[in-house]
Amino acid sequence: MLSRSTPKTGLAVLATVLMTAGLITLWSSAAPAAPVTLEAESAALAGGARVETEHAGHTGSGYVGGFTDANRGTAGVTFTTSGTTAGQNDLTLRYANGTGSARTLTLSVNGSARQLSLPVTAGWGSWGVTTASVALNAGVNTIAVSYGSGDNGNVNLDHLKLTTTATTTTTATTTNPPNPSGTYELETGFVAGATTGSGAVDLPTTGARVIRAVNQTAAGTATVTLRYTNTAPTARTVTAYANGVKRQRLSLAAGSGRTTTHTLDLRTGLNLVGYQVDAGDSGGVRLDAIAVTGTAGLAARGATVPYTTYEAESGATNGTRLAPSRRYTTEAAEASGRSAVRLTGAGQHVEVTLTRPANAITVRASLPDSPDGVGTSATLAVHANGTKVRDLALTSKYAWVYGDYPFAAGPGGKRPHRFFDDARVLLDRTYPAGTALRLAKDTDATAHITVDLVEAEVADAPLAKPAGYVDITAHGAGPGDGRDDTAAVRAAISAAKAGAVKGVWLPAGTFAVTSLITFNGVDVRGAGIWHTVLQGANRRGGFYVDGGGATLADFTFDGDVTTRDPDGAPNSDAFLEGEFGSGSTIFNVAVNHTKVGLWIKGANGLYASGLRIRNTTADGVNVNGETTNVRVDQSALRNTGDDALAIWSWENAGTVRGSVFAFNTVALPVLANGAAIYGGDDNRVEDSLISDTVFNGSGVMVSTWHASKPFGGTTVVQRNTLTRTGSHNWDWNTHTGAVWLFAERADITGAVVLRDLRLDDSSYHGLLLSRQKAISDLTVGDVRITGTGGAADAFTDDNGNQVSNAGSNGMHFDRVTGSGRFDGVAVSGVKGSGSQAVVDVGNAFTVHRGTGNSGW
Numbered sequence: 001m002l003s004r005s006t007p008k009t010g011l012a013v014l015a016t017v018l019m020t021a022g023l024i025t026l027w028s029s030a031a032p033a034a035p036v037t038l039e040a041e042s043a044a045l046a047g048g049a050r051v052e053t054e055h056a057g058h059t060g061s062g063y064v065g066g067f068t069d070a071n072r073g074t075a076g077v078t079f080t081t082s083g084t085t086a087g088q089n090d091l092t093l094r095y096a097n098g099t100g101s102a103r104t105l106t107l108s109v110n111g112s113a114r115q116l117s118l119p120v121t122a123g124w125g126s127w128g129v130t131t132a133s134v135a136l137n138a139g140v141n142t143i144a145v146s147y148g149s150g151d152n153g154n155v156n157l158d159h160l161k162l163t164t165t166a167t168t169t170t171t172a173t174t175t176n177p178p179n180p181s182g183t184y185e186l187e188t189g190f191v192a193g194a195t196t197g198s199g200a201v202d203l204p205t206t207g208a209r210v211i212r213a214v215n216q217t218a219a220g221t222a223t224v225t226l227r228y229t230n231t232a233p234t235a236r237t238v239t240a241y242a243n244g245v246k247r248q249r250l251s252l253a254a255g256s257g258r259t260t261t262h263t264l265d266l267r268t269g270l271n272l273v274g275y276q277v278d279a280g281d282s283g284g285v286r287l288d289a290i291a292v293t294g295t296a297g298l299a300a301r302g303a304t305v306p307y308t309t310y311e312a313e314s315g316a317t318n319g320t321r322l323a324p325s326r327r328y329t330t331e332a333a334e335a336s337g338r339s340a341v342r343l344t345g346a347g348q349h350v351e352v353t354l355t356r357p358a359n360a361i362t363v364r365a366s367l368p369d370s371p372d373g374v375g376t377s378a379t380l381a382v383h384a385n386g387t388k389v390r391d392l393a394l395t396s397k398y399a400w401v402y403g404d405y406p407f408a409a410g411p412g413g414k415r416p417h418r419f420f421d422d423a424r425v426l427l428d429r430t431y432p433a434g435t436a437l438r439l440a441k442d443t444d445a446t447a448h449i450t451v452d453l454v455e456a457e458v459a460d461a462p463l464a465k466p467a468g469y470v471d472i473t474a475h476g477a478g479p480g481d482g483r484d485d486t487a488a489v490r491a492a493i494s495a496a497k498a499g500a501v502k503g504v505w506l507p508a509g510t511f512a513v514t515s516l517i518t519f520n521g522v523d524v525r526g527a528g529i530w531h532t533v534l535q536g537a538n539r540r541g542g543f544y545v546d547g548g549g550a551t552l553a554d555f556t557f558d559g560d561v562t563t564r565d566p567d568g569a570p571n572s573d574a575f576l577e578g579e580f581g582s583g584s585t586i587f588n589v590a591v592n593h594t595k596v597g598l599w600i601k602g603a604n605g606l607y608a609s610g611l612r613i614r615n616t617t618a619d620g621v622n623v624n625g626e627t628t629n630v631r632v633d634q635s636a637l638r639n640t641g642d643d644a645l646a647i648w649s650w651e652n653a654g655t656v657r658g659s660v661f662a663f664n665t666v667a668l669p670v671l672a673n674g675a676a677i678y679g680g681d682d683n684r685v686e687d688s689l690i691s692d693t694v695f696n697g698s699g700v701m702v703s704t705w706h707a708s709k710p711f712g713g714t715t716v717v718q719r720n721t722l723t724r725t726g727s728h729n730w731d732w733n734t735h736t737g738a739v740w741l742f743a744e745r746a747d748i749t750g751a752v753v754l755r756d757l758r759l760d761d762s763s764y765h766g767l768l769l770s771r772q773k774a775i776s777d778l779t780v781g782d783v784r785i786t787g788t789g790g791a792a793d794a795f796t797d798d799n800g801n802q803v804s805n806a807g808s809n810g811m812h813f814d815r816v817t818g819s820g821r822f823d824g825v826a827v828s829g830v831k832g833s834g835s836q837a838v839v840d841v842g843n844a845f846t847v848h849r850g851t852g853n854s855g856w
Helices: 015-020 486-498
Strands: 023-025 036-039 050-052 063-065 076-084 087-096 103-109 112-118 128-136 139-146 156-164 183-185 190-192 195-197 200-203 209-216 220-230 236-242 245-252 255-266 269-276 285-292 308-311 341-343 349-353 358-366 377-384 387-395 420-431 436-440 449-457 503-506 509-512 516-519 523-526 532-535 542-545 551-558 576-582 585-592 598-609 612-614 621-624 627-633 636-638 645-648 660-662 665-667 675-678 684-686 689-691 700-703 714-723 737-742 751-760 765-770 774-788 811-814 817-830 838-841 845-849
Touching (some): 076 156, 112 128, 112 751, 139 156, 190 598, 209 285, 236 285, 245 255, 358 436, 377 420, 436 449, 486 503, 486 509, 838 845
Parallel strands (some): 023 076, 523 551, 598 621, 714 751, 751 774, 765 811
Antiparallel strands (some): 063 156, 087 128, 087 156, 195 200, 377 436
16 A cells, blocks of 8 residues: 555664663754754764764864764764754754765654665765755654664764755755766775775785775876875785785885875776785775876766777668567567667678777677577678778577577577677777778678677787796697697696795687686686687586685686576586685676676675676576675676576575675676575665666566575665666566566565666566565665656567556556655656556555655
8 A cells, every 4th residue: 555654664773772872962942943053973972973083074073983883783873952843844964975885874753763875975074965854843852863773874974954844855866976086985895804984994914805996097007095094003014906916015104094105007997906914914904095096987887898889770871770679589679779780781781980999899799590500600891991801700609599498499499589699809900089880791691690789999908927927828728729728727727826926827819618627716817808718618618616815807708608508407617606715806807608607605705896798598697605795896797698697595505695786787688687686684786787688587686586595684776777677577477677576485574775776768667566475674765767668569479468568657566565665756757558657456565655756
C-alpha cells in the first residue's frame, strides 16, 4: 500500500545509543523566525565523538569528529531546544566529507529517525550542507545526529541550523563530483590492512597499503606531493609503488600535516599510485592526500578509459542503418545504443571523423554464422583520409549461440543470439583529430558485415621490463613461433619466486598458454595490452592463484572459448580464478573470449583496476566465497555472457563482505544483469555507467537468488546512471526493471540503500521490487526515473506470448511486502499502454513518502 504516514525507523538508532551519545542543552527563546545556528563543538560529547580543529573552514571554535568505524553505533551529539512553537523547519547540517563517496548519519527528531545522506565534499577543509524538513513540537525538542548501526559515517560535523519554513523542502543531491585535477584524497582509494577515518589512511604494519587511481595527460616523470602525519619522534618509512611496481622507499620526518615530494614514472591515462609498508619499512604513519603533476582528473561516473567510442549509426554511410530495436534475437538489440550499420555490397562503408588522435582501433562487428557453426571469416578494410592503411581480420567463431540456456543448440536452433565480437588492429601511424576513418566491405567472403562501433585510441610504445624481472624467453618461450609457451611461463615464475625480485616479464609478442598456470606471490606483467598477448587454445588457458601477493598487469589474454559450459560440467577456463588470500592486484589487463574474466574467492584485500573484459561466455567478474574487501574499479565490460559484475555470497561457499564495484562502464550483457549483489554484508555498486542490458536481466539487481546467504549490514547502490536497461523475460513473460530488488528464495532483511540514481529510457520498469517475500529495510533517495517502456517493439515471442511495453511502470511493487522510505524520487516520461508512475500489485508494500518526490 502507499502511505503518507510518518516514516518508520528501519535505520533508527536505539534510544540507548542516543542516551550514551551525551546531551547538550542549547536554549532558544522560540521557534526561529530567523536562522539559529547551533555549534556542534559546544556539546558535551560521548561515544567517541570529539572536538577537533585540524581542518580549516569551520565556524565557531571547532567541529566534531570521531564518527569513525570504531565508534559506529555509539558516536553522536544531541541538541535540545526549548520554548519553540510547533511548525515545520528546515534543519541544515554543515559537514565535511572528504572520503570520496556519499556517507550517512542518522537524524532523530523527538524520537523519529531518518537516515541523512551526506554528499562528498572537495576535501576535509571543504564544507557542505544538507537540508531536511523537520516538524518541531511546541516547547522542548530533542534533535540527535549519530553514527547509527545502519550508517557508514566517517564525516565531520560543524553545526546545524534551524529555519522556520513551509512544509516542503528540496532534497539534497548526492552527486559525487570528480576530484580537483591534480589532487587525490587517499582514503577514497583502495585500502587494505589499514584504517581510515578523519580523512586519512593509517598504515600500521607490514602489508598495509593504499592505492589511488590517477589519470595522466601524458607519459613521463611526475612529481608527487604526499601529505602525511607522523606522530612518532623519529622518521618512519613506507614504500612507493607505480602501477604495482616497487619504486622507492620514502622517509617521512616526524610532524603533523607535513608534505614530502618524490617522482614516479607514469604512463598516459590511468595509473595506480600506491604506498605500502613492506618488509624493512617501519610504517606507523597517517597518509592524507597526494598532488600529482600532469594529471587530468578522473571521470565522475564510469571508467576513465583511453579510447573514444564512435557509434557506427552516427557516422556517414552508404550501408543500411538498422532501425532501433530491443527485441531479443535481433542484431539491433545487441548493438550499442540499439542500432548499427549493415554493409552488404562491395564498397559499402561507414565513416567517422576522429575527435582525438589515434593509432589503434577496436571494431565491434557481426558476421553471419557458418552452416556447421564454426563461424566465418572476412576482412574489413580500414581507410584513413581516403587511403587504405590496414585490413582488419573479423571472425564469427566466438559469436552465434542457439537454444535455451546454456545455449547448446546448433545453427538453426531457436533463439539465435550473441551476434557481435571485437577485432583490433594497430594502425601504421598516429592520425590526428579530424582524420576521416572509413571501414569498408571490399570482400565477397561474407554476405554482410554489421558494424556497431569503433574505439580509437593512442597506444603507447611497449613498456620496458622492470629491473630484475625474469623474462619468459629465457626459459624457452618464443613469440609467435607456434609452440606452447605454458611451461616456459611456469618456469619463469618458479625462478622469480626463488630470486630477490619476485617478478616475471612477458615481452611484446603473442605467446600460447594452453592450460591453467598456478602461482602466488609473484608479479606477472607485460609490455602493454596492445603489445603482449597470451593466447589460449581449445577452450583452455589462464591463471589460477593459490595464495596471496599475486599481481597480473599490462597484457591481453585472448582465450579460445566459443560456447558456455553446462552447469556442473566445466570444460573451459576462466582467465583468472583461485583462492587469492591477501595483497593481490590486477591492473591494465584486457580479457577476451574466456569463460569468465575474474572468478575471485577467498580474497582479503584484492584490487582490480583498468580492466577491459569483453566477450566472455559467462560472468565478467564474480566475487564469491569467504571474501572481504575486494574493489574492482575503472574497468570496462561488454558482451558478457552473464552478469557483467556479480557479488555472490553462495550458501555453500561463504559470505562476501565490504566489497565494491566502482567507476566501471558496463554495456550489453547478453544475459542477466549489468551488476548484481546476491546476499552478503556491506557491499556496494557505485559511480558507474550501465547500458543496454539484452535478455532476462536488469541494470542492477539486489537479490537472494542463486542460493545466496542473507543480506547483512547495509547494501548500497549509489551514484549510477543506467541507460536503456531492464528487459522482458521470455521464460517468465514478465518485465524487469532497470533496478531490480528480487526477494527470491528468502526475504531481504538487511538494509538496502538506493541513492543518487539516474534511470534513463528504461526498456520496461524503472524500479522493480518482487516477489511474494519481504523487503523490509529500504531507503530510496534522489532517484530520477526518466522514461520507462522504451522497448517499443510489439511481437509474439517463441512461447506464443504477446510482448510489448504495456504496463512499464516507473516503480512496480510485485506482490512484495515490507516498507521503505522514498525522498527525492521523480518519475516522468512513462510510456506504454496502461503504464503508470507507481503500481503496487497486491497492495502489500508500504511506501513512506518523504520530501522532494514528484510525478507520483
